[in-house]
Amino acid sequence: MKLTNRERYVAVGAAGLVALFAFHQLAVRPALGRIETLERVIPERSRTVEKLRALSAEHRALQEELGRFSRAAGQSSGTGMLSQMEQIASDCRLASNIASMRPGTTRPAGTFAESSVEIRLEGVSIKQLVDFLRRVQSVQSPTVRSLQIRQSAKTPSLLDADVQLAALAP
Amino acid sequence: MNSRSIGIDIGADCVRAVQVARTRRGLVVERAYAAAATSPDVVVHVLRELTARHGFSRRARIAVAMPHGAVCFRAVHTDIHAWQQARQAVRFQIEDDVPVPFDELVVDLCGPVSDDGDVLAAAISRTDLRCRLKAIADAGLPCHLVDAIPCALLAAVGSDAQNDDPPGMLVHVDGSSAMIAATQAGRLVNARAVRLPEDGAAAASAQAGRRPLRSHVPCHGRPRGAAPAEDGAAAVLAREIDLTWHTAFGRAMTDESLIAVSGDDRLAAGLAVELQRGVAVADYRPEIVWPADAGRDQQYAVAVGLAVRALVAAEHGVNFLAAENAAEPRAADVRYHAIAAGVLAGAIAAVWCAGVFLRLGRMEHEYQRLKHDARQVFEQTLPGEKPVNELPQLEERVAAMRKQHAELAAIAGTGADGISPLDVLHRISAAVPDAGGMRISEMSVTGRTVRLAGTVGSFRAVDELKARLQTSGEFESVAIHDVAADRSTGAVRFTLALTVAPG
Numbered sequence: 001m002k003l004t005n006r007e008r009y010v011a012v013g014a015a016g017l018v019a020l021f022a023f024h025q026l027a028v029r030p031a032l033g034r035i036e037t038l039e040r041v042i043p044e045r046s047r048t049v050e051k052l053r054a055l056s057a058e059h060r061a062l063q064e065e066l067g068r069f070s071r072a073a074g075q076s077s078g079t080g081m082l083s084q085m086e087q088i089a090s091d092c093r094l095a096s097n098i099a100s101m102r103p104g105t106t107r108p109a110g111t112f113a114e115s116s117v118e119i120r121l122e123g124v125s126i127k128q129l130v131d132f133l134r135r136v137q138s139v140q141s142p143t144v145r146s147l148q149i150r151q152s153a154k155t156p157s158l159l160d161a162d163v164q165l166a167a168l169a170p
Numbered sequence: 171m172n173s174r175s176i177g178i179d180i181g182a183d184c185v186r187a188v189q190v191a192r193t194r195r196g197l198v199v200e201r202a203y204a205a206a207a208t209s210p211d212v213v214v215h216v217l218r219e220l221t222a223r224h225g226f227s228r229r230a231r232i233a234v235a236m237p238h239g240a241v242c243f244r245a246v247h248t249d250i251h252a253w254q255q256a257r258q259a260v261r262f263q264i265e266d267d268v269p270v271p272f273d274e275l276v277v278d279l280c281g282p283v284s285d286d287g288d289v290l291a292a293a294i295s296r297t298d299l300r301c302r303l304k305a306i307a308d309a310g311l312p313c314h315l316v317d318a319i320p321c322a323l324l325a326a327v328g329s330d331a332q333n334d335d336p337p338g339m340l341v342h343v344d345g346s347s348a349m350i351a352a353t354q355a356g357r358l359v360n361a362r363a364v365r366l367p368e369d370g371a372a373a374a375s376a377q378a379g380r381r382p383l384r385s386h387v388p389c390h391g392r393p394r395g396a397a398p399a400e401d402g403a404a405a406v407l408a409r410e411i412d413l414t415w416h417t418a419f420g421r422a423m424t425d426e427s428l429i430a431v432s433g434d435d436r437l438a439a440g441l442a443v444e445l446q447r448g449v450a451v452a453d454y455r456p457e458i459v460w461p462a463d464a465g466r467d468q469q470y471a472v473a474v475g476l477a478v479r480a481l482v483a484a485e486h487g488v489n490f491l492a493a494e495n496a497a498e499p500r501a502a503d504v505r506y507h508a509i510a511a512g513v514l515a516g517a518i519a520a521v522w523c524a525g526v527f528l529r530l531g532r533m534e535h536e537y538q539r540l541k542h543d544a545r546q547v548f549e550q551t552l553p554g555e556k557p558v559n560e561l562p563q564l565e566e567r568v569a570a571m572r573k574q575h576a577e578l579a580a581i582a583g584t585g586a587d588g589i590s591p592l593d594v595l596h597r598i599s600a601a602v603p604d605a606g607g608m609r610i611s612e613m614s615v616t617g618r619t620v621r622l623a624g625t626v627g628s629f630r631a632v633d634e635l636k637a638r639l640q641t642s643g644e645f646e647s648v649a650i651h652d653v654a655a656d657r658s659t660g661a662v663r664f665t666l667a668l669t670v671a672p673g
Contacts, residue, residue, distance in 0.1 A: 147591035
């Protein structure tokens with residue numbers, strides 16, 4: 001079949017248009033859609049990476065802190081704490097003022113436990129009490145969890161005090 | 171430049187084609203072919219077969235002529251001698267003299283403007299021109315020149331222009347029409363198309379195609395028909411020749427007047443009888459070389475003339491195709507601008523597409539890099555854990571660690587509060603006034619919460635104590651829980667609840 005020039009031009013033009021349409025539908029349009037998606041996703045992903053980096057840094061810091069707690073827990077124990085407190089009280093000349101020293105209950109804190117000691121001091125001056133607290137505070141463990149002071153019933157010029165100490169235990 | 175051309179004479183009932191080549195010997199007729207064709211479809215078929223079957227060159231320049239009745243000739247006078255300008259001016263000059271609407275009018279000049287400003291203009295309708303071009307295009311052939319038959323005849327059988335050439339007359343018969351052209355000094359002076367009586371015209375036309383070529387010049391499909399010339403056609407032609415002569419030269423024919431008939435000696439004889447003077451059969455120019463063993467077949471005169479015109483490409487002469495293109499510069503411009511715009515649009519589209527895909531590639535690369543970074547950070551932070559959704563997984567893990575850390579920090583006394591009971595004692599000692607008879611009887615410190623009980627001298631002193639604690643900046647909140655007067659001592663007992671400010 002022979003075609004005239006006009007028919008050939010029309011055929012070539014139509015084929016070109018079909019090819020262009022197909023190219024647009026199969027290549028350009030999906031590409032534009034993908035660009036639109038990536039324009040939305042890339043900033044989100046970028047923020048996600050920044051958050052991940054921040055969380056990663058925090059994770060490292062928390063890991064170091066927990067490691068420090070773990071080392072501290074390894075160094076302390078309930079019985080050691082009693083003798084440690086007795087030694088501090090003796091140093092502060094409060095050995096005779098210790099009415100009681102009771103190891104407290106332990107409760108689980110993650111992989112660690114909490115050991116506590118409640119010391120009752122009777123008839124101590126405010127200076128002795130402050131010295132005692134200062135000495136306790138100077139050691140790394142245990143720490144003073146609570147303090148209760150009241151006027152001594154026997155000698156009103158002196159104080160009775162309940163000091164609760166706590167420390168991490170492995 | 172192409173050295174071959176094909177002249178195609180599409181007559182009323184016959185198509186004749188001649189291929190001419192320019193060689194050192196001159197203009198050599200290489201092929202000639204004639205076939206009967208009485209309908210447009212047959213014409214197209216015959217034209218297709220020229221190159222497909224009969225060995226005509228596909229690369230030769232092709233010239234065709236407009237039919238007799240389609241061309242109007244007008245002798246005009248103009249002061250413009252430049253060809254293009256003269257052609258444009260003449261178009262306006264003859265617009266009222268030809269039966270073609272101005273918008274349809276295609277005009278060309280049959281030769282250069284004489285020194286006196288005289289020139290013969292040929293006019294056709296644009297529709298007729300397109301109809302003729304369509305026939306050629308339908309056959310799949312290009313067309314380089316569309317001529318008028320008198321010009322083609324003059325190119326084939328005329329003599330070189332000499333100022334002393336006597337006036338002459340060329341006659342060409344095709345079907346029921348004839349073309350009479352007056353020449354002088356190798357130039358066309360006037361031309362007319364004449365309708366002939368039907369029966370006589372058929373006979374004359376048949377005779378015009380009767381003479382055979384010799385064998386070694388390919389010639390096939392010769393139209394049949396050899397009816398004797400009718401006296402009626404010769405009489406009509408003789409009358410019209412006489413009239414045309416008078417119109418062209420303003421005087422009667424003399425014995426020296428040359429009258430040549432294209433292609434038929436019997437018609438010439440008939441005319442000689444009618445005109446009572448000698449009438450010759452026009453012979454080809456000497457530079458047109460026919461093969462030695464082939465006759466100089468006069469039926470191909472128009473086709474040979476067209477081929478010569480296409481080959482010589484004379485600057486001056488009718489070419490309605492060129493005139494049409496020159497008269498319609500906007501169409502050419504529009505096509506040029508459309509092509510340029512299309513190319514530009516295509517280039518812009520290509521650049522845009524390239525930009526789109528380049529951008530897509532860059533964005534994909536960026537996205538993959540971010541994904542890789544996220545995966546890398548996750549794997550470095552939580553090695554061994556399978557990443558599914560990195561951020562929620564890591565958030566969950568860090569939240570658990572925060573909680574555990576807070577619990578352990580609270581036990582270890584290094585939490586966010588960072589306040590020991592000794593610090594609380596210091597803050598209260600600094601804030602509480604050492605006056606007003608205030609005595610602290612009981613104090614408990616748990617974390618940041620402090621309970622303070624004691625006595626003061628008056629209720630006002632309680633308010634003052636509260637105010638001082640609040641303004642000290644050491645406590646977030648100060649609340650009075652219980653205030654009562656002790657009747658036995660006259661003092662006022664109070665209980666305050668404090669919250670120590672952090673850090």
